[in-house]
Amino acid sequence: MxxxxxxxxxxxxxxxxxxxxxxxxxxxxxxxxxxxxxxxxxxxxxxxxxxxxxxxxxxxxxxxxxxxxxHLNGSNEEEATFLGMFFEGVRDSRMKYVRFIYVDEETRENLVQKTLPEHLANFEKLFKIHSGDFIIGNKTNYADYILFEELDVYHHLDAKILDKFPSLKAFWERMWKRPNLKSYLEKRDADRVFINAIEKGLD
CATH class of the missing domain: 3.40.30.10 (Glutaredoxin)
Known part of the structure; x- marks a missing residue:
């Protein structure tokens, strides 16, 4: 096949x-x-x-x-809805970042100090609703990967941006250590693969 x-x-x-x-x-x-x-x-x-x-x-x-x-849904309708909500919330956060990168909608300082932390505070609360290492329990779902990638992107903007959100920071660190991802992520960083079509604000 x-x-x-x-x-x-x-x-x-x-x-x-x-x-x-x-x-x-x-x-x-x-x-x-x-x-x-x-x-x-x-x-x-x-x-x-x-x-x-x-x-x-x-x-x-x-x-x-x-x-x-x-789209890999949760084990029941409630979990599927929760994952969908989380997924769309992270996409909304990403669009704030995208507009900063491509259309100068706001300053880097405002994005890092106000806009993104407001989104991260919401994600931190949602993350704590279910126990376990991931958004729902101890098994990854599709929303975990979009959340991880966004946290990693925001960490490139500011290395301290996750410090006030311990659950999210622990999740981000845990994902970095996953055996099937670690070597890929390390190579991606070493190769300085572009996050966007332009590398604005990522010095």
């Missing part, structure tokens, strides 16, 4: 949530990356659903949209 093919740009962005989930769960996949501004993507774009990435192709089927690709 052919392995899934994940299509995204050669940066972290939204595709990184899926890569982390697949790597951590030992799901074999082909990581197909396109250079920003390269000649290949405009032609590939014409053939993609919605003309955007990430996209996943497997056994003749194409799936678009990050959430649809990641």
């Amino acid at each position: 052919a392995v899934p093919q994940l299509y995204y740009f050669d940066l972290r962005g939204f595709g990184e949530y899926i890569r982390l989930l697949y790597l951590d769960n030992k799901i074999e996949f082909e990581d197909i990356r396109y250079n920003i501004g390269g000649e290949e993507w405009p032609e590939v774009k014409k053939k993609m659903i919605f003309g955007q990435m990430p996209a996943l192709k497997h056994n003749g089927q194409e799936i678009a949209q990050t959430g649809a690709i990641l």
Whole structure:
């Protein structure tokens, strides 16, 4: 059986949530990356659903949209709803960051000192609702990977940003140590893989 093919740009962005989930769960996949501004993507774009990435192709089927690709629900309807709420909350936080990076919507100081901490305070409260090492219990779900990637991105902005949120910081540190992720994450940092199409505010 052919392995899934994940299509995204050669940066972290939204595709990184899926890569982390697949790597951590030992799901074999082909990581197909396109250079920003390269000649290949405009032609590939014409053939993609919605003309955007990430996209996943497997056994003749194409799936678009990050959430649809990641979607591994909780064990019951209540957990599934909770995970969906957490996932969308993290995406809202990400959009604040994205607007800072690409459209100068606010200053770096305001983002780090006010906007992101407000979101992190909400995530800290939600994280404590269920006991265990992850958002729900002691088994990872798709929302854990988007949360981890966002915490790692924010840590690049400010190394102390997680200090006031002990549950989130412990989770972030725990994810970094997961055997199936550790070497990938270390190599990613060593290679200085871009988080965004531009590396603004990450000195």
